[in-house]
Amino acid sequence: MTPEATLARFREYMVGPSRFMSLMSCFELGLFDQLRATPGLTAAELGERAGVKPDAVEQLLFLMVKEGFVAQDTDGGYRLKALAQVAEKDLGRARAYMNLIKVTALRQLFYLTESARTGTVVGLKELYGAEGTLYDAVADHQDLNDSWLTLMNTVTANIDPWFFSQVDIPEGARVLDLAGNTGLGAIHTYRHKASDGLTVTTFDLPEKESEALANFEAAGLAEHLSFIGGNVFESIPTGYDIVLIKHFLDMFDHDDVAKILTGVHASLNPGGQVHILVPVYPEDITDTDNYNVDFFPAFFIGCTMGQGGPQKLSVYQQWLEEAGFKVTKAITKDASEIPPDVIPVQAILCATKVA
Numbered sequence: 001m002t003p004e005a006t007l008a009r010f011r012e013y014m015v016g017p018s019r020f021m022s023l024m025s026c027f028e029l030g031l032f033d034q035l036r037a038t039p040g041l042t043a044a045e046l047g048e049r050a051g052v053k054p055d056a057v058e059q060l061l062f063l064m065v066k067e068g069f070v071a072q073d074t075d076g077g078y079r080l081k082a083l084a085q086v087a088e089k090d091l092g093r094a095r096a097y098m099n100l101i102k103v104t105a106l107r108q109l110f111y112l113t114e115s116a117r118t119g120t121v122v123g124l125k126e127l128y129g130a131e132g133t134l135y136d137a138v139a140d141h142q143d144l145n146d147s148w149l150t151l152m153n154t155v156t157a158n159i160d161p162w163f164f165s166q167v168d169i170p171e172g173a174r175v176l177d178l179a180g181n182t183g184l185g186a187i188h189t190y191r192h193k194a195s196d197g198l199t200v201t202t203f204d205l206p207e208k209e210s211e212a213l214a215n216f217e218a219a220g221l222a223e224h225l226s227f228i229g230g231n232v233f234e235s236i237p238t239g240y241d242i243v244l245i246k247h248f249l250d251m252f253d254h255d256d257v258a259k260i261l262t263g264v265h266a267s268l269n270p271g272g273q274v275h276i277l278v279p280v281y282p283e284d285i286t287d288t289d290n291y292n293v294d295f296f297p298a299f300f301i302g303c304t305m306g307q308g309g310p311q312k313l314s315v316y317q318q319w320l321e322e323a324g325f326k327v328t329k330a331i332t333k334d335a336s337e338i339p340p341d342v343i344p345v346q347a348i349l350c351a352t353k354v355a
Contacts, residue, residue: 017106019063020098020101020102020106021102021106022060022063022064023063023064023069023098024098024102025060026060026061026064027095027098029050029052029057029060030049030050031046031050031057031060031061032070032080032083034046034049034050035070035078035079035080036080036083036084039077039078039079039080040073040077040078040079041077041078042054042076042077042078043055043057043058043061043076043078046078061078065078067082068081068082069081069082069083070083090339090341093154093158093339093341093342094341096150096151096154097151097341097342097343099147099150099151100147100148100150100151102147103143103144103146103147103148104134104144104147104148104303104304105298105299105302105303107123107127108121108123108124108127108302108303109123109298109302109303110123111123111126111302112298112301112302115301115302115306116301116302118306119306119307120306121133121134121302121303121304121305121306122302122306123302123303124137124303128140128141128144133304133305133306134148134303134304134305135304139207152181152247153184155247155344156184156185156188156246156247157184157188159277159333159346160185160188160192161192162333162337162346163246163275163277163346163348164188164189164192164193166329166331166348166350167275167329167348167350168273168350169189169193169195169198169242170195170241170242171195171196171197171198172195172196172197172198173195173198173199173241173242174199174201174239174240174241174242175189175198175199175200175201175240175241175242175243175244176200176201176203176236176237176240176242176243176244176267177189177200177201177202177203177244177246178203178232178236178243178244178245178248178260178264179203179204179232179245179248180202180203180204180212180244180246181202181204181208181212182202182204182208182211182212182215183202183208183211183212183213183215183216183225183227184215185202185244185246186200186201186202186212186216186225187215187216187219187221187225189244190221190224190225191221198224199224199225199226200224200225200226201225201226201227201228201237201240202225202226202227202228203227203228203229203230203232203236203237204227204229204230205229205230205231206229206230207229208227208229209227209229212227213227232259232260232263233256233259233260233263235263236263236264236266236267237267238266238267238268239267239269240267240268240269240272241268241269241272241273242268242272242273242274242275243264243267243268243272243273243274243275244274244275244276244277245260245264245274245275245276245277245278246276246277246278247277247278248260248278249276249278249316250278250279250296250300250308250309250310250311251300251304251305251307251308252305252307252308253307253308254319256307257319258319258322258323261274261319261320261322261323261325262323262324264323265323265324265325265353268353269353270353270355271352271353272352272353273328273350273351273352273353274320274325274350274351274353275348275349275350276316276320276348276349276350276351277346277347277348278310278316278346278347278349279292279296279310279344279345279346279347280292280310280311280312280313280316280332280345280346280347281293281310281311281312282312282345283312283313283314285312289335290335290345291343291345292310292343292344292345294343295343296309296310296344297309313330313332313347313349316330316347316349317330317349320349320351324353324354325351325352325353325354326351326352326354327349327350327351328350328351328352329348329349329350330347330348330349330350331347331348332345332346332347333345333346333347333348
């Protein structure tokens with residue numbers, strides 16, 4: 001890459017935040033919804049409906065016209081262009097990612113450098129007075145909780161059918177869903193892998209228990225599902241045939257991942273298996289079609305944990321072997337099966353406990 005090309009690439013980074021917020025504001029002001037309902041509205045008409053000066057509407061829509069999301073007619077009216085072809089369901093999924101980025105990332109990333117230096121999420125402390133991680137803060141701050149939980153439930157619902165199609169859970173197995181939050185993963189486990197005698201236990205912080213039990217009851221699965229409160233770094237319940245680890249390992253650096261995997265090894269019966277779902281970086285980190293590396297390093301260090309981030313699939317395999325497991329499956333989801341607006345590229349690792 002020439003110096004000129006490098007500097008031009010820098011420019012793409014410089015305009016990134018303003019591009020993002022211009023698009024987000026058009027959604028939040030309802031401009032796209034108004035144009036979907038009534039094509040041909042002028043900036044003045046859009047501004048009147050949105051309670052915004054026409055000048056501001058016009059400024060925000062300049063970028064939308066440039067990108068081809070919206071078109072402007074010769075008489076000054078606007079209509080959806082590329083956006084008109086996108087299904088509402090798909091837009092809703094993309095909006096969930098955008099809302100997460102706005103609420104949990106955009107402001108907090110101002111403090112990314114300080115977060116990297118201290119190993120703490122400085123932005124949460126500065127903006128919310130919150131100590132600890134995002135997952136601590138969501139308990140006390142509704143905006144963070146709504147943004148994070150909405151997307152996580154969507155991600156879980158979308159990825160679980162693929163996950164459960166790839167993993168083996170024997171009939172009548174005792175399953176532990178590690179860090180299973182409020183039980184959605186346990187519900188999905190039973191529904192996808194139901195068998196006589198199958199039980200699934202959600203293991204997470206004690207304050208999640210009441211909501212998890214309510215979710216089990218609402219799903220009509222209370223007799224098959226249970227909850228145990230605790231901390232994975234203190235003690236993991238034992239006597240399980242299968243342990244599921246989903247959306248969790250990437251939150252930590254190597255030392256903590258090693259502690260988790262060692263604890264899981266001890267929790268499993270002889271010959272038991274661990275099934276892991278985790279976003280991964282491509283083996284060739286220069287792969288421009290994989291956006292995990294664009295997003296997750298800053299997100300985990302600056303917005304959620306003060307540490308962590310995904311690894312390459314080969315690295316997770318190595319860490320499992322170091323913890324006493326034999327890897328039996330390691331696959332990455334086919335990129336062609338992932339909606340183009342979705343950031344995470346997920347992988348599954350299955351491994352058996354070695355005595």
